[in-house]
Amino acid sequence: MKEILTLLKEGNKPSLLAAIVNTVIAIMKAVAFFLTGNIAMFAEMLHSLGDAANQFFVYIGSALSKKAPTAKFPNGFGRVVNLVCLGAVIVVAIMSYEAVIGGWHHILNPVESSGLILNLSVLGSAIVLESFVLYKAGKEILHDAGIQKGGLAPLTISFKHLNRAKPATKLVFMEDLVATMGGVLAFVAVLFAHFFGILIAEGIASVLIGLMMFYVVGKVFLENARGAIGETDEEMLTHIAHLVAEDPDVKDIQRVEVVKEGEFLHVEVVAEVDPSHTVAYVDDIRDRLLDLILQQKGVREVLISFDEDDGVSTWKKENPPKVVKQFSSKLPK
Template identity: 65%
Template sequence: MTELFKLLKDGNKPSLLAAGVNTFLGIIKGIAFFFTGNVAMFAEMMHSLGDAANQLFVYIGSALSKKPPTKQFPSGFGRIVNLVCLFAVIIVAILSYETIKEGWHHFIHPSGESSGILIALGVLLIGIVLEGAVLAKAAVEVLHEAGQEKAGLTAIPKAFPYLNRAKPATKLVFMEDLVATSGNILAFAAIVIAYFTGWGRIEGLVSMIIGAMMFYVVGKVFLDNARGVIGETDEEMLNHIAYLVMDDPNIKDIVRLEVIKEGEFLHVELVAEADPQLSLAFLDDVRDHLTEIILSQKGVAKVAILFDEDDGKTSWVHAGN
């Protein structure tokens, strides 16, 4: 139990913050839906509760993924976070379906004007502020994990190009809160339009749009984490490490280089060719030097290096080489 608490301290903080915020929003949106009967509020309630549940799972998964390797699991537990993210999107998918179904029902059979517009708008305004704050926090974390400087109010648009370099949990939080913030704004607009125009169907339409956006997150996160579970190569880091290795004057060629994503970390396996005249003691120093350089790269947690004698032929060919 003590080990579990230590691991939880290292869990993904943006996902824990997002889970707490969405739990609070889900509760107040549920209360607002009970008093107003507004279908757009129902969609937002489902969205917030779904986000809260899977972000809590992601927080726990990100913490457990940092458990050190054991004899039984020598590669470590990094991919647990990918498995948890896959489980989390199932929850979102179910709630997305329910949201679209309820929105379609309201669009076909509008129930008339909903009451308590001020309550609904007030709750949604709170949602916009809180979700926007979590989104900004997640954007800053994305930039930090990508090695970029904080960008203040411009962090959100600046985070998009670096999403693929963010940790799985951070990326999930960013995408979910981007959709959540957008959903709050759409629901707010739908209620105002319905109130002033009398076109109640727009609330059902917006509910379906929110559900569709949730499904987009499901698809995107599922594909990203399915690749992570299988074991995806980090192409950008692979090329970078290849250049670092080939810069060493004692390395003649690279036979094999793998840079595999293990959850939030990278595992590197290298087989390099060296001059057969070099002594084992000297090659051991070369291995230590290369290991130190590679481990200093962002996200790299494990390095395994083997040497083979140089055959006089260049075999390493990769993108950018």
Template identity: 70%
Template sequence: MNNWMSLLKNGNKPALLAAIVNIVIAGLKAVAFFLTGNVAMFAEMMHSIGDAANQLFVYVGSALSRKAPTPKYPNGFGRIVNLVCLGAVLIVAILSYETIVGGIHHILHPTESGGLWINLSVLGIGVVLESFVLFKASKEVLHDAGVEAKGFSSFTKSFAHLKKAKPPTKLVFMEDLVATSGGLIAIISVLLAHFFGWFASEGVASIIIGIMMFYVVGKVFLENARGAIGETDEEMLTHISHLLAEDPDIVDIQRVEVVKEGEFLHVEIIAEVATSNTVDYVLKVKNRLLTTILNQKGIQDAIISLVGDDGVQSWTGSNSSNLIENRAKLPE
């Protein structure tokens, strides 16, 4: 039990915060929907339920992914977070479908719903709380990317660095961005229905919210599918390759692999050193390189093999593309 609790403490904090907030919001929206019968509120309720479930799964998955390797699982558990995110988006996909179907039905058979101030109050509270979580998630995105920002600039800058965020952080950010936008759309639809008599607007809002949820499903599914398979981090691959190329003791680089393992990176290197070096000296070079590489952001483990210079130049000195293209031809 203590091991589980210590693991959960290391889970993704924005995901836990978002889950708690969405549970509260889902409860408020459920009450409002049953009191008013508002279809846009139903869409928002479904959205919040899906987000809460997702974010709880993601929080637990991000915690489990940090579990240390075992003899039975020597490669560790890093990709668990990708698998959890894949499962989470399936829930969102089902709720997205139900939301769109409900919206279409309301457009074909529009009905008037009451409780204007109940709907506006609940949706307003939801937008405020979701905005708070979104702001926290944007700061976590910048933290993952190693970028500093203060105030509202954290939110604007987070879009440019979203690709560098960890899978759980990215999922929370995208879900809360849709949730905040969806809340505003639902408010507009309620006002249109009440003041202009366009009751179908609530159905239109439901469809728009469902489509936005489907966008998150597609985006997150593709990214985590690549992560579950084992995707190369091209930016870090280039960075590590140049670190090796600039090292005075490295004569040539045969192979560099930088693979994403959930939230972390796994590095494998085969490099050449001068054949005149002693074994003791080569071991010191290896330990020095290992320390340097493990100090790079996001790298959890590295395997370095140093071999004697074979006289054939593999590294071009310009970028990592030559290595990427020729990795299949290199010895394993």
């Protein structure tokens, strides 16, 4: 139990905040829907319920992914967060389907809803709360990218750095972006239905909200499927390859791999060194490179192997290789 509590403290904070906020919003929208029968509110209720459910799952998954490797699972649990995100999008997909179907039925058979003030109050409050969570998630994305900016930056430039964000943070940002846009859409639909008598506006809003949710489902599914399989981080691969190549004792690089393991990076390097060096000297080179690579953001595991310099230049600074050739790693005698 103590270990579980410790892990939960290290879970992704934006996803926990989003889960709590969306639970409160879902309850508000559920009350409003049952009192007014507004179909746009129904879609928003499903949206918030789906978001709250999978964000709780993602929070737990992000915490479990930080569990240290064990004898039974020597590669660690980094990809657990990707697997949890894959499961979470199923919940969103079901809610998306219900929102689209409910909206389509309303378009075919429009029914006037009541409770204008209640609907607008709930939707307005939800938009403010969702925007707050979106801002927090955007701020976390900038933090992951090493950018310290306030003001509107988390809502503007965070889009450019989504690829550098943790899987859980990225999911929260995308879901709350769609939730905020959906809230605005539902708000406008309620106004159109009440003041202009366009009753199908609420059904159209429900369908559009469902389709936006489907977009999140598709994007999150593809990204986390790649993460669960094991995806190369191209940017960090180039960066680490340059760091290794700059070491004065490294003659060449045979292979560099940087694979995403959930929120962390697994690095493997095969470098060539002068065969005249002693084992003790090569061990010092390894320790130096190990410390340097582990200092890089997100790197958790590093495996460094050496081969003797064959006199053939393999690594090119402009295009560092992922896998260049087969090899048998060995230390000099």
